[in-house]
Amino acid sequence: xxxxxxxxxxxxxxxxxxxxxxxxxxxxxxxxxxxxxxxxxxxxxxxxxxxxxxxxxxxxxxxxxxxxxxxxxxxxxxxxxxxxxxxxxxxxxxxxxxxxxxxxxxxxxxxxxxxxxxxxxxxxxxxxxxxxxxxxxxxxxxxxxxxxxxxxxxxxxxxxxxxxxxxxxxxxxxxxxxxxxxxxxxxxxxxxxxxxxxxxxxxxxxxxxxxxxxxxxxxxxxx
Amino acid sequence: xxxxxxxxxxxxxxxxxxxxxxxxxxxxxxxxxxxxxxxxxxxxxxxxxxxxxxxxxxxxxxxxxxxxxxxxxxxxxxxxxxxxxxxxxxxxxxxxxxxxxxxxxxxxxxxxxxxxxxxxxxxxxxxxxxxxxxxxxxxxxxxxxxxxxxxxxxxxxxxxxxxxxxxxxxxxxxxxxxxxxxxxxxxxxxxxxxxxxxxxxxxxxxxxxxxxxxxxxxxxxxxxxxxxxxxxxxxxxxxxxxxxxxxxxxxxxxxxxxxxxxxxxxxxxxxxxxxxxxxxxxxxxxxxxxxxxxxxxxxxxxxxxxxxxxxxxxxxxxxxxxxxxxxxxxxx
Numbered sequence: 001x002x003x004x005x006x007x008x009x010x011x012x013x014x015x016x017x018x019x020x021x022x023x024x025x026x027x028x029x030x031x032x033x034x035x036x037x038x039x040x041x042x043x044x045x046x047x048x049x050x051x052x053x054x055x056x057x058x059x060x061x062x063x064x065x066x067x068x069x070x071x072x073x074x075x076x077x078x079x080x081x082x083x084x085x086x087x088x089x090x091x092x093x094x095x096x097x098x099x100x101x102x103x104x105x106x107x108x109x110x111x112x113x114x115x116x117x118x119x120x121x122x123x124x125x126x127x128x129x130x131x132x133x134x135x136x137x138x139x140x141x142x143x144x145x146x147x148x149x150x151x152x153x154x155x156x157x158x159x160x161x162x163x164x165x166x167x168x169x170x171x172x173x174x175x176x177x178x179x180x181x182x183x184x185x186x187x188x189x190x191x192x193x194x195x196x197x198x199x200x201x202x203x204x205x206x207x208x209x210x211x212x213x214x215x216x217x218x219x220x221x222x223x
Numbered sequence: 224x225x226x227x228x229x230x231x232x233x234x235x236x237x238x239x240x241x242x243x244x245x246x247x248x249x250x251x252x253x254x255x256x257x258x259x260x261x262x263x264x265x266x267x268x269x270x271x272x273x274x275x276x277x278x279x280x281x282x283x284x285x286x287x288x289x290x291x292x293x294x295x296x297x298x299x300x301x302x303x304x305x306x307x308x309x310x311x312x313x314x315x316x317x318x319x320x321x322x323x324x325x326x327x328x329x330x331x332x333x334x335x336x337x338x339x340x341x342x343x344x345x346x347x348x349x350x351x352x353x354x355x356x357x358x359x360x361x362x363x364x365x366x367x368x369x370x371x372x373x374x375x376x377x378x379x380x381x382x383x384x385x386x387x388x389x390x391x392x393x394x395x396x397x398x399x400x401x402x403x404x405x406x407x408x409x410x411x412x413x414x415x416x417x418x419x420x421x422x423x424x425x426x427x428x429x430x431x432x433x434x435x436x437x438x439x440x441x442x443x444x445x446x447x448x449x450x451x452x453x454x455x456x457x458x459x460x461x462x463x464x465x466x467x468x469x470x471x472x473x474x475x476x477x478x479x480x481x482x483x484x485x486x487x488x489x490x491x492x493x494x495x496x497x498x499x500x501x502x503x504x505x506x507x508x509x510x511x512x513x514x515x516x517x518x519x520x521x522x523x524x525x526x527x528x529x530x531x532x533x534x535x536x537x538x539x540x541x542x543x544x545x546x547x548x549x550x551x552x553x554x555x
Contacts, residue, residue, distance in 0.1 A: 174317070175317055176355075177321070177355050178354070178355045178356070179351055179354035179355035180355075182354060188329055191333070192329075192333075195333070
């Protein structure tokens with residue numbers, strides 16, 4: 001069994017793992033409440049993604065810097081308080097997108113401070129052996145991946161459910177699926193996209209494996 | 224001596240998925256013919272669109288799962304027919320098609336396809352259409368109105384008696400009219416007498432176990448009797464049972480073998496549970512036609528009902544064994 005190409009691909013894709021191979025929502029299945037509820041419009045998705053990036057990158061860096069000195073029980077409390085403080089400071093950033101958006105999103109803004117993917121990353125980089133460059137790269141890439149997933153789901157829901165994109169009417173849609181604006185459609189779309197991206201990930205790995213280990217002619221005929 | 228070299232099982236039960244589905248299909252064809260008599264060619268067209276979409280979606284999903292579609296599998300046809308017959312005859316075709324696609328591609332195949340689906344596909348498809356297009360799905364043409372097969376529907380659309388009940392009124396339709404299906408409603412669910420005959424046929428053929436529909440309908444009737452919404456208690460029971468798709472759902476949707484429990488006693492428990500949920504949804508729900516939502520909700524509890532019922536049966540067996548042993552030791 002040769003795994004050179006696969007290892008090479010893994011080394012290369014490590015830099016983008018957070019965005020695709022370990023996408024927070026689509027592959028890892030973390031931060032689902034936001035993907036399900038806050039994706040009813042592209043503006044909501046953009047606002048949540050901006051806030052996610054604003055709290056994830058500094059909090060992960062903080063975890064990397066002081067995580068190893070904190071007691072295990074106290075660490076999540078410190079990260080939550082820090083991310084909450086960041087959230088308070090950054091919430092005005094989303095107001096230019098649409099006035100009153102922070103009120104529309106309601107409880108989903110404060111619970112960003114305690115979202116599962118943030119704690120997974122903080123726990124990962126609070127270990128003493130973690131590499132500093134990857135703390136930054138992963139924090140950025142996880143934020144990009146989260147924004148990608150949110151944007152994708154929000155685009156479909158807003159376009160098919162409301163006939164608009166970023167609040168602007170899109171012509172050419174014969175009928176609207178108003179049900180896509182409900183939370184259940186968010187669950188279904190998140191599941192469908194998750195299945196699709198997991199399939200793509202597995203196919204890429206399989207192709208790299210087959211590149212190094214081609215099928216024997218006899219195996220091909222047996223198939 | 225001739226040995227049977229084929230792999231097990233060597234003895235098969237004569238009933239199969241195909242025979243069960245055939246039984247249901249025969250009855251659904253009868254209802255389709257009645258819908259044709261009431262609403263003309265439009266009813267046939269709605270059924271055709273739904274069935275074709277369901278069959279095509281099923282074939283595509285099976286191919287995507289890396290398997291070969293089988294012509295012997297009639298379940299997508301049944302799903303398509305159920306969706307179409309629960310809709311008004313004037314419904315736009317794209318709504319029926321979307322409901323059928325949702326039923327097959329979202330409610331059936333992601334859970335493992337035929338026999339593995341947790342939720343009833345037809346109920347899920349109808350629920351999806353009801354959420355997305357309530358104005359089109361809950362407006363019904365009058366029977367014997369001329370509805371064009373193509374183009375805009377110009378006939379007068381009205382609400383079902385279930386809508387009147389939901390708003391605290393008493394339907395103006397007579398009981399005989401309702402028994403014969405001569406009132407605006409879902410095109411396959413208004414012929415109460417025919418649906419009752421279908422139930423009798425299914426019970427006689429043992430396609431459906433009596434414990435499920437009877438416990439369900441009994442619970443609904445008791446609920447309507449105790450908490451009447453329309454006039455006297457008996458009036459309330461009659462209108463609740465005959466309006467909307469309650470009876471149709473009890474006979475054809477609730478009794479789906481893939482989404483029902485495994486034991487006879489579980490059937491009864493499931494029927495009572497589904498009945499209570501259906502009536503609560505009807506009394507307090509947003510739509511007058513809440514039966515599909517109640518069925519989907521009840522479907523989620525089927526594994527729990529099965530598990531607890533199995534535990535209860537084990538406990539009863541253990542207790543009876545213990546008492547028998549105790550008697551024996553006392554005798555000795």
